Amino acid sequence: MTAIAEAAPAVSTSDTLTMAGALNRALADALTEDERVLVFGEDVGTLGGVFRVTDGLAARFGEARVFDTPLAEAGIVGTAIGMAMNGLRPVVEMQFDAFAYPAFEQITSHLAKLRNRTHGRVELPIVIRIPYGGGIGGVEHHCDSSEVYYTHTAGLRVVTPSSPADAYALLRQAIDSPDPVIFLEPKRRYWEKETARLDHRGSTLDRAVVRRPGSDVTLISYGGALGTTLQVAEAAQEEGYSAEVIDLRSLSPFDLDTVAASVRRTGRAIVVHEASRFCGYGAEVAAQLSETCFHYLEAPVLRVAGFDIPYPAPNLEQHHLPGVDRILDAIERLQWDDSAPAAGGGA
Amino acid sequence: MTTTERAAASHLLPSADPLGLIAADGSPVPDPALELPDGEVLLRLYQGMVAGRRFDTQATALTKQGRLAVYPSARGQEAAEIGGILALRPQDWLFPTYRDSMAVVARGVDPVEVLTLLRGDWHCGYDPYRANVAPQCTPLATNTLHAVGFAHAARIKGEDSVSLVLLGDGATSEGDTHEALNFAAVWQAPVVFLVQNNGYAISVPLSKQTAAPSLAHKGIGYGMPSVLVDGNDAAAVHAVVEQAVARAAAGEGPTLIEAVTYRVESHTNADDASRYRDRAEVEQWLARDPIARLKHYLTGRGLLDDARQQEIDARAEAEAATLRERMNVDTELDPAELFRHVYAEPTAALRQQAAELTAELTTGNQA
Numbered sequence: 001m002t003a004i005a006e007a008a009p010a011v012s013t014s015d016t017l018t019m020a021g022a023l024n025r026a027l028a029d030a031l032t033e034d035e036r037v038l039v040f041g042e043d044v045g046t047l048g049g050v051f052r053v054t055d056g057l058a059a060r061f062g063e064a065r066v067f068d069t070p071l072a073e074a075g076i077v078g079t080a081i082g083m084a085m086n087g088l089r090p091v092v093e094m095q096f097d098a099f100a101y102p103a104f105e106q107i108t109s110h111l112a113k114l115r116n117r118t119h120g121r122v123e124l125p126i127v128i129r130i131p132y133g134g135g136i137g138g139v140e141h142h143c144d145s146s147e148v149y150y151t152h153t154a155g156l157r158v159v160t161p162s163s164p165a166d167a168y169a170l171l172r173q174a175i176d177s178p179d180p181v182i183f184l185e186p187k188r189r190y191w192e193k194e195t196a197r198l199d200h201r202g203s204t205l206d207r208a209v210v211r212r213p214g215s216d217v218t219l220i221s222y223g224g225a226l227g228t229t230l231q232v233a234e235a236a237q238e239e240g241y242s243a244e245v246i247d248l249r250s251l252s253p254f255d256l257d258t259v260a261a262s263v264r265r266t267g268r269a270i271v272v273h274e275a276s277r278f279c280g281y282g283a284e285v286a287a288q289l290s291e292t293c294f295h296y297l298e299a300p301v302l303r304v305a306g307f308d309i310p311y312p313a314p315n316l317e318q319h320h321l322p323g324v325d326r327i328l329d330a331i332e333r334l335q336w337d338d339s340a341p342a343a344g345g346g347a
Numbered sequence: 348m349t350t351t352e353r354a355a356a357s358h359l360l361p362s363a364d365p366l367g368l369i370a371a372d373g374s375p376v377p378d379p380a381l382e383l384p385d386g387e388v389l390l391r392l393y394q395g396m397v398a399g400r401r402f403d404t405q406a407t408a409l410t411k412q413g414r415l416a417v418y419p420s421a422r423g424q425e426a427a428e429i430g431g432i433l434a435l436r437p438q439d440w441l442f443p444t445y446r447d448s449m450a451v452v453a454r455g456v457d458p459v460e461v462l463t464l465l466r467g468d469w470h471c472g473y474d475p476y477r478a479n480v481a482p483q484c485t486p487l488a489t490n491t492l493h494a495v496g497f498a499h500a501a502r503i504k505g506e507d508s509v510s511l512v513l514l515g516d517g518a519t520s521e522g523d524t525h526e527a528l529n530f531a532a533v534w535q536a537p538v539v540f541l542v543q544n545n546g547y548a549i550s551v552p553l554s555k556q557t558a559a560p561s562l563a564h565k566g567i568g569y570g571m572p573s574v575l576v577d578g579n580d581a582a583a584v585h586a587v588v589e590q591a592v593a594r595a596a597a598g599e600g601p602t603l604i605e606a607v608t609y610r611v612e613s614h615t616n617a618d619d620a621s622r623y624r625d626r627a628e629v630e631q632w633l634a635r636d637p638i639a640r641l642k643h644y645l646t647g648r649g650l651l652d653d654a655r656q657q658e659i660d661a662r663a664e665a666e667a668a669t670l671r672e673r674m675n676v677d678t679e680l681d682p683a684e685l686f687r688h689v690y691a692e693p694t695a696a697l698r699q700q701a702a703e704l705t706a707e708l709t710t711g712n713q714a
Contacts, residue, residue: 038503064503070533075492075526082496082510085481088503102522109486110493117470117482120688154689178691206694253694 014197020190022164023053023129025198026171027091031061034089037175039066041076041093041129050095051131051190073103077128081110084124091175097132097184098141104149111180112155127174127181132160133224133274134321135188137314144311145224145275150182151252151284158252159205160184162226165196170249172200181205184251186224208255210262214244217331218262220285221272222248225322229272232327241331251281259285260292267298268334274321277305299334359572361563365607367577368586371635373643381586386650392433392581393645394659396425396638399449401663402458405670406448406465410616414674416467419446423579423611426637427543429453430584431606434592435511442481442494442512446543450513454478458666459673468678479508488518491527491540498531498538498595509595510538511588517548519562525569528603532569537595539588540603543578545610550623566603578606579637582644609635682708 017025030037039057041049045068048055058066069076073094080090094100100107107128114122134143150158157179161167167185174181211226212233221229226247233243244262248255263269269289271282282303289301304322312320368383370376375383384392403422410418421428428450435441435454443451448465452458455478463472464483471482481497484490494512501508518524519542531538542562546553559565566573572594576587584606591602609632613620620629645651686693686701693701 070526070529072526072529074523075530078489078492078523078526079496079499079530082493082498083500083503084496085475085493086497086500086504088500105486106489106492106523110489113470114482115690116688118475118688119469119471119684120691121474121476122482123691157690253696256695 014195016193016195017164018191018193019161019164019167019185020051020053022168022198023171023185024055024057026168026175026200027054027057028060030091030172030175031057031065034175036087036089037065038083038088038090039092040069040080040090042071042095043068044093049093051187053129053185053190054093073099073101074106077103077106077111077126080126081106081114081124084126085114085122089125089175091127091129094128094130096138096142097130097144097146100128100130100146107150107156107182108153112153115179116155123178124180125175125178127171127177127183129171129183129185131187131190132184133186133188134311134317135224135274137317138187139314140311143317145273145306147184147223147251147275148279148281151281155180156252157181157205157250158184159250160186160223161249162186162189162211162223162247163196164192164194165198166203166247166249168198169200169203170205173203173205177205184223188224189227192227206250206253206255208246208248208250208258210244210258211247212243212245214242214266216242216266217268217270217334218244218246218259218266219270219272219327220246220248220259222251223273225272225274228322228324229327232272232324232331235324235328236331239328243331254284254288256288256292260289263289263293264296267296269297270302270304270327270330270334272304272322272327274306276308277303278308280305302330302333304330356567356570359567359570361561361566361573361575361605365575365577366583366587367580368582369580369640369644371579371640373640373647375644378583381583381590384582384585384589386648388433388585389582389641389645390650390655392429392585393638393641393651394662395429395433395453396581396641397659398663398666399425399429399453400638401667402452402670403449405667406462407612407616409462409671409674415462415465417615417617418465419615420610420612421446421449423632423636424543424545424608425449426581426584426641427541427578427606427608430581431511431513431541431588434585434588435509436592438479438507439509439511439592440479440481440494440497442490442497442510443483444487444490444513444515444518445483445485446515447483447513451480451483454480456480458670462674466674466678468680488514488521488523488527490514491518491524492530494538495527495531495534495536495601498536499534502537507596508537509592510536511541511592512538513541513543515548516542516544516546516553516556516562517551518542519565520548520556528566528569528571528601531601532571535598535600537598538601539591539595540601541588542603542605544605544607545578546608547610547614547620547624549614549618550620552623561605563603563605569603571601571603573603573605575605575607578608579635579640581637581641608637
């Protein structure tokens with residue numbers, strides 16, 4: 001194998017950086033620490049990726065480990081499967097969410113199933129990075145929220161970070177995982193900055209986290225919509241509602257324990273995501289909460305999601321994506337009774 | 348590459364007619380580009396084909412007895428199946444399709460484990476790392492990309508290993524085949540594509556599958572040397588695959604081989620081939636039988652006598668008898684296995700579902 005560039009520290013020092021920068025650091029650290037790790041896809045080499053997530057990696061680690069492929073998504077995932085069967089750990093990029101659809105057969109028919117088909121003898125530690133979702137004014141086929149295609153497929157892990165530090169931790173964990181991981185990067189959060197200490201050792205791949213504690217209602221969200229949801233929690237506070245915000249991080253497996261514990265305390269829940277509502281991820285969360293928390297619920301579990309339409313053109317997307325007002329309206333609709341602590345503000 | 352160099356790529360073109368070394372009547376056909384395998388290799392090919400056919404007819408019989416859910420026969424394709432496999436070195440890898448059970452067995456995988464898929468017990472019954480055989484692939488052409496990735500990884504790791512991928516004529520129309528040929532050529536990956544053109548993709552004949560002069564012609568568009576070979580001539584298939592493996596191992600990149608052969612049986616036992624082809628056509632191909640052809644050659648050269656023939660037949664018969672006996676044992680499957688290999692560790696939801704199934708089965712047993 002090619003020589004490995006000089007070692008970078010496994011835990012980076014406290015730094016101000018964007019999510020794209022944090023992902024770049026995660027790839028660099030993984031490439032440094034494990035010579036089996038490879039990074040490839042379309043334009044990830046010399047250009048450094050259309051979002052610059054792989055910036056500088058080809059120059060630093062060489063063309064054998066970070067390289068451009070022909071323009072063919074099934075080819076990228078299919079060859080990654082063969083490479084993983086032969087002991088490597090590919091991290092591949094699908095340039096945009098909808099660009100991954102040509103690779104769907106390889107993902108669902110093989111990537112997700114080879115462990116199962118072979119009684120666990122074939123392990124595929126592959127990460128498929130997919131910039132996903134809207135909010136950046138992209139044209140059609142560049143803004144899909146395709147998460148449930150993957151979460152519906154057994155054998156795949158599906159994760160999505162919502163902050164730079166978590167992006168670093170989740171990607172390192174995803175690369176270390178023996179299971180294939182669909183790694184959804186919310187592109188509207190790529191340039192948000194955060195000062196954080198990058199560390200992946202305290203993180204787990206399949207746990208949700210409470211981003212903001214609250215007592216009146218649980219807002220459950222992830223990825224691109226998480227930022228809006230946190231804004232809603234601030235605004236709701238002014239109206240007298242204490243909202244708890246949960247960042248799911250892992251969409252598959254779903255961390256029911258963390259979510260249900262919160263909902264049993266608050267008695268009310270709203271799932272917020274930008275993907276279409278019908279058969280969307282919120283439907284699964286709502287169903288699981290009604291099955292496990294029914295007697296704790298003061299109101300139906302609501303979903304605030306994108307409309308059931310193809311992703312709209314850029315100048316209309318603000319009407320499709322759940323905004324602060326739409327989520328606040330949902331909180332108002334949760335049928336607060338007079339004895340509830342927030343009754344005054346919610347009337 | 349300059350325009351002149353591009354135009355000069357005619358060396359990538361396959362021959363107009365399939366290459367062959369032994370004619371249908373068993374007479375030798377010398378070819379300056381191909382070396383006839385030595386007598387020992389020819390005898391191994393012959394024995395492999397006899398055993399392969401016996402395995403195939405046994406599997407077909409097991410289907411009729413309800414022991415197999417389905418079986419896609421490769422009868423008539425023995426030269427392509429065995430000729431290719433025996434050209435591989437131990438460190439090489441095979442990426443087979445659902446029709447290539449015969450090839451997988453020839454590679455050294457336990458026949459009962461090979462038939463686990465078709466019996467319906469599990470989707471792959473063998474350990475791919477034991478004989479370097481990937482799980483048999485049911486979707487068409489997807490295995491071509493796995494072979495390219497595996498071969499590319501071998502090169503990255505500095506390992507001397509070549510991947511041989513088997514696909515049919517129908518699979519050459521799938522997008523994955525084209526992506527695989529392109530990736531392999533761009534990367535100069537050590538991989539050999541062996542297309543078994545058996546005439547039909549279920550019911551659709553080659554003439555409705557492609558407008559190309561031959562399937563081997565598809566290689567030139569990707570910048571890959573291509574070979575058209577008589578797929579019923581085991582000696583010729585073995586010789587071209589061996590050359591392609593040597594090229595790949597020497598770092599000279601991939602080769603596309605089209606072996607022209609014929610599917611004598613229906614697509615599977617569930618298909619009725621009489622609806623889409625004439626008996627006369629089948630008869631014509633039966634006359635070109637790959638086993639009879641090599642037998643004529645070997646006996647004509649004094650390499651095969653009655654005693655040796657009986658020995659080969661007896662061995663194939665014994666293997667079939669053992670297979671029959673082992674397949675006639677009812678298997679006991681553990682339902683808990685359903686949940687064990689979805690992820691490295693079962694998730695909380697899967698543990699819960701496993702418990703639900705166990706409870707369901709316990710209640711059922713008590714009832």
